Amino acid sequence: MTDYSVLLPCVPRRLEQALPFAGLVRWTGAARLWQGQAMVMEPHQTFTGMAGAGFRVPTGFGVTLMPLRHPYEAALQARSVALATGEPVIAGFGPGSPAFQANILGAPYARPLQVAREYVTAVRGLLDGETVEATGPHYTFRGQLAPAAAPRVDVGLGVLRPGMARLAGEVADVVITWLTPPSYLRDVLLPAVAEGAARAGRTSLPRVVAMVPTGLEADGREGASPERLAVAGNAAHMQAPHYLDMLGRAGVDVSSGQLADVARGVVETGAFVGGDLAQVVKGLRAYEEAGVDEIVLNTTAVHKLFGSRDSLSDLSSILQAVTAP
Known part of the structure; x- marks a missing residue:
């Protein structure tokens, strides 16, 4: 059976703008609340803030952009949301456009599929509690997340x-x-x-x-x-x-x-x-x-075009x- 979920349809500037959509997930048959990459209020902080306000729902990031964060921080942030909400998380990642890569990193990825492979493999290993020893060519680090019992975090690719x-x-x-x-x-x-x-x-x-x-x-x-x-x-x-x-x-x-x-x-x-x-x-x-x-x-x-009330009504x-x- 196919699940149905809800995308947060705005880039909130205040937490209360997002809460009605978390409530919709909580009180309907929707499976999860999603947000894509946002450049105003950071999505991980939005979901954690909603949990603190009492709206703890399964969440998904679809997708956050790899140039913005190291794989270790990506794993840590995703698991932090799972801990804060007490609900499973889908942490989706994507390389973004070549122009975005160049703006953030100084040059676009020469081999974006290889970068994505390294990135997702490292994040999955960290979330599984492994000591990850990444040897590049794009990421070289050694790390392990501090042990913590958290809901499942699945790793996705755009x-x-x-x-x-x-x-x-x-x-x-x-x-x-x-x-x-x-x-x-x-x-x-x-x-x-x-x-x-x-x-x-x-x-x-x-x-x-x-x-x-x-x-x-x-x-x-x-x-x-x-x-x-x-x-x-x-x-x-x-x-x-x-x-x-x-x-x-x-x-x-x-x-x-x-x-x-x-x-x-x-x-x-x-x-x-x-x-x-x-x-x-x-x-x-x-x-x-x-x-x-x-x-x-x-x-x-x-x-x-028509505002939050119409969006909630359609959903x-x-x-x-x-x-x-």
């Missing part, structure tokens, strides 16, 4: 293309996708994950988590077509070279370079799930049928529809 999917199949606990059409997941990414797992001799596949942008048609939202919502929530992604490459592989016509054309293709391929409630449920079921284990409802566009309606017996 996946857009087959190379990273194969690597995730080898070394990750969780595969995390964003803006990936269900047919592309089914036909391209999941076979690559299985190939990587077989190459590593793994007897079980990583769990697959899909972040799915969505929004309902509703009264008072004049002009909020699925295409407009897709742009409002994902404009930066739909202009980034690595996302355009993925979308092109998934059947979206990105040749014009026009954001409106890309948004139309994103809607047509089901990477953005919009319409009335029945249409949204149908679009989400396509991800279930593709083999996704956890669908994360991303209402960032609704929140940006409540969709969760009720997809998790009802």
Whole structure:
């Protein structure tokens, strides 16, 4: 059975902006509260703060960016959230864009898949209580986390293309996708994950988590077509070279370079799930049928255009529809 979870649809500047979404997870059938990389209030601190306010829920980071923290700190931060919440954590990581890598590190990763392999392997070992002796070429250190009984922390990789999917199949606990059409997941990414797992001799596949942008048609939202919502929530992604490459592989016509054309293709391929409630449920079921284990409802566009109340309303309606017996 596929789980449904919630993405925090804003970058909070005050903790109380995030609490209603933690409450939604706590009081509905949602499995987990997720947040991507944020550059205002750091996500680990947000989740720990929510726990201190009494909202202790399972959490996921989808994804935090590897250039920002050493693998040892990444493992320590993830386990700290598990200790603070008393709930399991999915710690997802990704290399970010080459431009971001260059801005933070001085140069982009020459071999991002190799860096990701070293990073995830080190973090997993640390979380397993091992003394990790990393010998590079990208990370050279020796360390062990101080022993502590904490809920499980799974380690995930952000996946857009087959190379990273194969690597995730080898070394990750969780595969995390964003803006990936269900047919592309089914036909391209999941076979690559299985190939990587077989190459590593793994007897079980990583769990697959899909972040799915969505929004309902509703009264008072004049002009909020699925295409407009897709742009409002994902404009930066739909202009980034690595996302355009993925979308092109998934059947979206990105040749014009026009954001409106890309948004139309994103809607047509089901990477953005919009319409009335029945249409949204149908679009989400396509991800279930593709083999996704956890669908994360991303209402960032609704929140940006219409506010927190509308975002919470959409999430409540969709969760009720997809998790009802």
